[in-house]
Amino acid sequence: MITQRAALLGFVAFCFYLIAVVNVLESYFYALTWAAIGIFGASLGTTLLSLIGLSCKIEIKRSRSAASLGIDSGVGPQISVALSNQGTLNKTGTLLDIRLKDSRNMMSTHRFVIEAVPSGASIESDLPLHSLKRGIYTLHEAKLVGSDVLGLFRIQKRLPLNTNVGLNIIVGPAILRTDRAAGGSGGAIPASSKRALQSGHGDELRGTRPYSPGDDLRHVHWKSSARIGELVVKEFEQTGRQAALVVWDGAKNTNWGSGDYNSTEWSLILCASLCRSLLSGGTSCDFVRLDSSPKFIESRSLVGSDLPGHLNDALAEAAAQRQKSLDAAIFELPMMTKRHYSTVYLVTASLSHDVVQAARYWRGRGAMPMILLVDAASLLVQRAEKRFGRPARTRVQNTGNQNIAVTAENYESQLASLRETGAQVVLVGATDASPVLDLQAGLLGIFDPHSVAMRQTDRTTV
Template identity: 30%
Template sequence: MGPSDEPSGLRAGLRGLTTRGRSFLAAGVTAVVCAYLLDQDALLRVGVLLAALPLAAALLLSNTRYRVASGRRLSPRRAVAGQEARVHLRVDNVSRVPTGLLLLEDKVPYVLGPRPRFVLDRVEPRGNREVSYRVRSDLRGRYPLGPLQLRLSDPFGMCELNRSFSASDVLTVVPQILPLPYVRLSGEWAGQGDSHARALALAGDDDVILREYRPGDDLRRVHWKSTARYGELMVRREEQPRKARATVLLDTREVGHRGSGPASSFEWAVSCTASVTAHLLERGYQTRLLTDTGLAVPGSGAGGGNTAADASGLILDALAVADLSEGAGLSRAEEPLRAGGEGLLVAVLGDLDEEQVARLARLRNRTGGAVAFLLDTATWAGLRMLAPDTGGDEFRDRVLRLREAGWTVLPVRAGDSVTELWRAADRAEAPSPYRNEAGA
């Protein structure tokens, strides 16, 4: 990218005079006036010299024909909240003359830190310089970087001219992703194993897909009935395991969360969603993100064609800018869930009322497995400080009703670990918290 067009000529140079240059010009004009009034030739020569120096610097600097290009590279382009990212800048002198003193300043949002500034003494013709700086944000989001500003200065510091580059980049800060252990979830189907074996056992001879025998095929796969019919060896075609599907539902309703900033229940929910999504993608699930607004990422028709890395990038980008919604219910998420067919459903939920619990109970029948992180948001508001180990009666009732509907419910309090809660979802492990209190 190259600098944008800027005014040139003496007028532009005069506007770029520094405090030192303006002082020299003012002193020179004053000396010339005094020399004229006092009829002092020596003082006149001094005044002319003082005034000519900043004017000459401004004229020379405004007429420079530097051709400078720059580039920016982010490492990584997606940074995790709380971790540093490095921005690499490269300045190329594409002209045939060396540059003078160059001052670089990159524009960054204040949440990423102070604006970085660099001084390059001289760049030879066709030469380049590389500099880098670090940025960090504890808040997820998308932050613009740039444009880069180039400041030209004369050796005496009399004049400075700014040139701006037009291109900019975006740094995406994604939620924190915590590693989750492998667990066996109730009702899940991973595309193989017992459920797959039962499906094959139910298939009759008419459902078998056959092909001709090829050297190296396992003789145990020979289909003798078809071999006798066609007069040549026929073998069963290898079964193609179905891709396991999963949906992670994030409750973004403002009425369903409490607290503010990084310590709010909503930020915990976003981080939990990112961790679960990344874990399911690593396990081979075709995973999508769904919110109460009906937004699905990847969208319909896109999930099957995306690789795990593509899907992860799309979902993390969406979670980076996820915000609280004004909705009051989860009804807009039901249609995408019905259209998605059976699969594993993991829901990260805030406060629920009776209607929302009833809707979730009915949705359970359409999924192969269902896990709910149910946030006791009162603990984020400090309303259960005296008895942190037990939820309120209404909260325990919500847990019980969802469990009776077949959900694996993981009650969440402020400060709980996503990793430990996920481990409690293992169907072979001990029951999760609140089971005794809820009477499940």
């Protein structure tokens, strides 16, 4: 492939050639033309040799991770690269291009520079894939790109992809790692009620379910696994122990803002952070995703320092597209309604009255509702001022029966209505501080009533 640089050099050389011909100049005036031809030939030969004998194998090493939000979210997605140079020349300046396709068929390219691979050498390395947003990606294409020293020509070699090991990369929402464990004060589950990290001790056998990454292999039901051909684990009913439930309200028309100031992303970050805080404190945590495809996820412990794979996948796939009311979506999941929880964490950006009804429902079942209400009005204001330098236009939430303006006043009204049910509520909004600090304040506030009171008194929503 000829680059623009080569085309420009060839055009200049041709112009000098025409000048020399038209003006019948001496032969040494053609020197520039012959020099350009020589450079072209040498560069083309170097380019053709740049990938000869160079082989590369690619596999996805870490397929699950959390997104980043200006914070260290731990180890991100990684690909494992094995390079081998069987040619007689050292390979320098080779590029490795990785193309990922997301669920919307949008492509993103990640480029790595391979500075040098000596002749006869083999190199293995793990390469990180930075700046991936929440979602599910597929490794679409990988290729090596060789060039000459001057960058006049390029040659590409597409690499075969190993489909047997999976080509998907699943990125969950960013996780805020706070120092306060979930067993602290402020309505969180007390330390005396925390369950053990390993299930099966003092619990009653309820049934079986498919194996999920992070499940204890000691609880595999081998007879059922052999019968159906895949791993199945025992599921235990908790006796005398308290559990927490984290619920995400994925109602339609609650996705406002963009970038780092998006209401859906903020609410999912809070859900993921809540789940991690609870699990790291030894508290059993179930997660419910109430969007257009409601899903119930049971989690018993972290996998190392990460969320269990099935929980990360559910968060990565979440989309605010539910059209049914919140209470109708709740009763679509009998697994959730049959269980008794000491604490229910509801994360929502909705102004609909069904959120208040849901708080009353859980209050009537003996649970303590703890609600993180994401103030989308403040997100719209901050996004408009930081990106466009002008006030944001008012958005409207269509709840089916009425249209509710997305304003700070309506969020304050929703806050008051929720508190009347006896629920503990934290209004999480954007301020002049960074999104990370605003989210951390909301997450810490839900575990500390004094922090909540101070936040409601001192916080100024722009």
